[in-house]
Amino acid sequence: MALELGKSVVDFSLPGVDGKTYSPADFADKPVLVVAFWCNHCPYVKAYEDRTIALAREFAGQVAFVAINANDAVKYPEDSYENMQARAKEKGYPFPYLHDESQEVARAYGATRTPEFFVFDQSRVLRYHGRLDDNWENPSEVRQQYLRDALNALLNGQEPPVAQTEPVGCTVKWK
Amino acid sequence: MRVQLLYYPDCPSHERALELVYEALQAEGVRADVEVVRIETDEEAERYRFVGSPTIRFNSIEVDPQPQLPYRLTCRTFLREDGRLSPVPSLTMLRETIRKAMEEEEEHGIGTG
Numbered sequence: 511m512a513l514e515l516g517k518s519v520v521d522f523s524l525p526g527v528d529g530k531t532y533s534p535a536d537f538a539d540k541p542v543l544v545v546a547f548w549c550n551h552c553p554y555v556k557a558y559e560d561r562t563i564a565l566a567r568e569f570a571g572q573v574a575f576v577a578i579n580a581n582d583a584v585k586y587p588e589d590s591y592e593n594m595q596a597r598a599k600e601k602g603y604p605f606p607y608l609h610d611e612s613q614e615v616a617r618a619y620g621a622t623r624t625p626e627f628f629v630f631d632q633s634r635v636l637r638y639h640g641r642l643d644d645n646w647e648n649p650s651e652v653r654q655q656y657l658r659d660a661l662n663a664l665l666n667g668q669e670p671p672v673a674q675t676e677p678v679g680c681t682v683k684w685k
Numbered sequence: 686m687r688v689q690l691l692y693y694p695d696c697p698s699h700e701r702a703l704e705l706v707y708e709a710l711q712a713e714g715v716r717a718d719v720e721v722v723r724i725e726t727d728e729e730a731e732r733y734r735f736v737g738s739p740t741i742r743f744n745s746i747e748v749d750p751q752p753q754l755p756y757r758l759t760c761r762t763f764l765r766e767d768g769r770l771s772p773v774p775s776l777t778m779l780r781e782t783i784r785k786a787m788e789e790e791e792e793h794g795i796g797t798g
Contacts, residue, residue: 553698553762556770585757647701647771680760681695 512620512639515673519543519634522615524578524608527595532606534634537574542664543630544657547621547682548577548607550597551588554679555625557646559601562625565642565658566604573661575605580616581624581683589683616682626677627657631664638664640675686715686743686786691722693738696760698772702739709779715787730756737761741774743786748774 513520523533537543546562549555566575581589591609598607610616619628629638638660645652660670690706692699699721706719724735733740736754738761740747749763763774 551759551762553760553770553772556762557772559770586759647773678697683759 512622513618513628513636515636515639517636519545519630519636520615520618522578522608522610522618524610524615525591526606526608527591527598527603528606530606532576532608534630537576540572540574541632542569542573542661543634544573544575544661545619545628545630546575546577547580547616547619547624547626549579549581549586549589549624549680549683550593551581551586552624552680554623554646558625558642558679561642561649563601563604565661569661569665570604572665576608577603577605578608578610578615579624580610580613580621582613582685583611584685586683613682613684621682623677623679623681625679629657629660629664629670638670638673639677640672641678646678686717686783686790688717688719689722689740689742690719691724691733691735691738691740691742693724693735693758693760695758696738696772698760699739702741702773705773705776705779706741709776709783712776713780713783713787715783724758727756727758730758739773741779741782743783744789746782746786746789748778748782 519534523531526532579589579594583590594607628636631637642657643652644654656672656675663670690703710717724730724733735756736751737759760772763771765771765775766777
């Protein structure tokens with residue numbers, strides 16, 4: 511079961527593709543933290559990749575994005591640490607891309623899909639959970655910008671207009 | 686024409702893929718039923734040469750064949766003609782594959798009905 515709205519951020523300490531280790535405390539200077547469960551191989555991640563990168567760049571001054579890949583790299587070798595490094599470099603990820611090899615962090619968050627977004631406010635309380643928008647197939651036909659709306663609301667001291675949506679994507683590949 | 690759509694239920698793209706297949710068949714004037722096959726085990730993936738969901742075949746011709754990929758339970762990525770990566774093929778990709786299958790049928794004197 512996914513982390514419930516109103517719950518505090520689940521702590522983690524995970525290696526990034528840049529060789530550093532990251533935890534939520536590393537992003538304390540930003541009023542909003544987005545934790546995205548992510549991977550290399552999933553077509554839904556690929557469909558949302560450019561949109562997520564653009565959003566992270568747009569909100570870079572006030573929102574910290576972090577992507578976590580927990581997939582079993584034995585059955586899905588595209589999701590290995592080395593391939594994560596390559597993908598982050600190729601696409602110029604503007605956020606840390608972390609490897610949850612033990613899958614403990616994904617389990618603690620109750621993540622089930624990639625991509626799946628958890629948004630925490632300044633007190634690091636969960637205020638939005640779900641998908642990025644309402645159209646994975648065609649960016650030009652998006653009508654509801656769930657994640658963007660949640661970020662804008664939180665930065666303006668308001669409630670996200672929609673606090674929870676069903677994540678859409680590939681299942682997390684458990685060992 | 687034999688039309689097959691193979692899917693892995695954990696991957697949510699198959700419903701939209703099925704809509705697109707029917708749309709493409711209609712656009713090409715082909716009347717055919719779509720055989721929908723649920724793939725749930727690694728053994729079934731091997732048996733059906735399933736590299737990801739959805740796998741779509743018109744006769745024996747696969748949409749966007751990716752023979753380099755292993756047979757496994759996963760979602761499939763399609764490279765659309767506009768350069769975007771997508772969990773479903775574009776209508777253009779489907780229609781082009783249907784046309785290839787029709788050409789093959791004509792070569793072998795098989796009806797399309």
